[in-house]
Amino acid sequence: MTTQTQTQTAQGPVRGTVVGTGSPDAVTSPVVTGDGSTGRSRTVRRWRRARWTLFVLGVLALVVAVLAVQRPVTSTTPYAPDNAQPNGARAVAQVLGRQGVEVQHVTRVADAVAAAGPGTTLLVTPGSMLLPEQADALAGVDADLVLLGADDMLVRAATDAAVTRLPGAVAPGGAVEPSCDLPLAVRAGAMRLVPGLQAEPGAADVTLCWPTDGLAALAQVRSSGGERTVTAVDDPSFVTNGAVLDDGNAALALGLLGARDTLVWLVPDPLDTSTTGEGGAPSAGAGILPPWAGVVGLWALLVVLVAAVWRARRLGPLVAEPLPVVVRAAETTRGRGRLYRRTRSSGHAAAGLRAATAETVARRLGVPRSADATALTDAVARATGRSAHDVADLLYGPPPHDDDALTELARRLDTLESEVHRS
Template identity: 90%
Template sequence: MTAPTQTTPDAVVSPVVTGDGTTGRGRTADRWRRTRWTLLVLGVLALVVAVLAVQRPATSTTPYAPDNAQPTGARAVAQVLGRQGVEVRHVTRVADAVAAAGPGTTLLVTPGSMLLPEQVDALAGVDADMVLLGADDELVRAATDGAVSRTPGAAAPAFAVEPACDLPLATRAGTMWLTPGLQVEPGADDVTLCWPVDGPAGLARVEPAGADGGRVVTAVDDPSFVTNDAVLDNGNAALALGLLGAQETLVWLVPDPLDTSSTGEGGAPSAGAGVLPPWAGVVGLWALLVVLVAAVWRARRLGPLVAEELPVVVRSAETTRGRGRLYRRTRSRGHAAAGLRAATAETVARRLGVPRSADATALTEAVARATGRSAHDVADLLYGPPPHDDDALTELARRLDTLESEVHRS
């Protein structure tokens, strides 16, 4: 029979107690006591993640970033440029860099991960002046229309080298230690090499000739001259400010290793560009990893079912006595009382024609009418608390048997 769901003025029903001696409220309290610390820890972790997600640190640790105050960063150069009136726009996506760079601006591309071919083409096609620091050979060739190539892995000179060119910014910088890894391709014009060492040079500038001119592309093989720990050495500061402060707006691109954005023809965003926030890729990979770990952790590894025949036939009476001994050994008087009450409730309900879908109140009232007992007495007998000792359990069994007899005589 189900638990009582309503009461009537003439029937006061006690709270239904299950076989293990607990109530619904008690089980809920036990679950809360077992899980509250786990829920508290999860809540604290969620709060920490939310705070970290909405707060952005004042500085970063990304090499060559304008907000990185560590030795590998370039915050010092960025702050000096800002005080000189240059607007520094820090971006990490190629699509954002291409959208921000235009005529009258300078696009700085710092060393980063391998760029996709479409990203290289998008960067090489901007109308802004470009400064490439330690860029890959593909980007150097694309930005200079094949006039300059880069051979990585060149050794730094053992002594400071004169610029050996007539560029004003190189003359102001003077002698420097720049790794020579740039060279002019055969047949290329309008290319100036500075700080050469046995052929290759540390800096190459492509500046179209003519009255209207065009964009200027400058490639530097060694990008360390803009870092915080080296900017004050020799002429590094003069070279950095001369290259990056030529225009009023500087777009500072620090490529994100997970960035796949670019722009299509006509400056239109390519498929997938700008649809998701920059951190969506990292969060997606992390979520996938969490799902896989949870699947491995919680997956059930069960073998095929095996049918096994019992070696002997166990009589039902023996099974009943065995269960009774187990109840007695474990002092499970609540389970034993629940079994007796359930059997009595099913017997009297069948005798009185009470359907199985009826609630406890309906059965209690039917038994009270048939036996002449009070509804409270019947409810306490069928749905009361578990007995506290063996004598009380024996008394409960005797009273239930008496109740069945009264119902059968009615």
């Protein structure tokens, strides 16, 4: 009966074939070496280590999927028609809906431009600064345009530079009469809107309402054909839930936004860069990514930055060393031992200890490197007085299953080396 065995050593393996002999102590059973693992056992071990990580990742993925599918009934976005908080505008939107106005809530400029056709009203609420291309796209729609708290770039683009916005205006000390003949302003009456708009000299068809110190709170520009109007209100608070019942805010909001059967309500997304191309076609890059791609991208960037800082703090700065680098043997041994312990590779550690012992006792007894395992076992048995089976089990037996068994194996191997040296 022949059994293949292999022992790995630091300086060179002792390899050979175990051949049955007539000796009663000869090895007659297969010898297990290495870490004793199989593909199945390694897979099971890796699964046990990774299952909790996979479970946590699965739960996070499930939560993200649920949040992505389920859209909340209300939001907290300022001036949004689905925001029921004081800074939202849900009250005005619901009243308009009961009056038969179809309110379309959009957050992308491309969607707003596509939905704002003739016979509709496009409302642009305050938001982050728009790109010049986006401002031009909004100014070019055929719908009536209502701008709330818009910056000077958008106001000038929408009114063909007939109206400008001056920042830094303060609220009037009391209610101010509209001082204009616009029907919606007359119905609203005296109000406390913050002014900030002025007409450029020589600009025609510009109506200013609620003037204070040379600035107006509302400016309306009507096209030459009278088919389209652009109305800018510097103070957007009159549409919010917290202020809509003050003075004539409700009358002004319903008059401005309920003039058409369809109202496109744009609450600009800070991450939106979409616009329209020539002829109203979507521009390159618009609509390729879903709306939540920007948020996910920022979150992923934040995770990468945190991971980079964490790893940098853990590893420390890079240190350049002249080559070759001399590493002490004790340091190498301790490092390899820590790696074995971290990966729980007690079988590999045991194989290294056994191989080193086999190399040491073989050199002490004069057993050549070409000798097989049986010859080494018989030589050690004769030198120590142990049985060949006991020596074979110690040098080539199964791997230990835990750290305690590995410690006991190391102690027994050290005892065996001592017995050989004393022989």
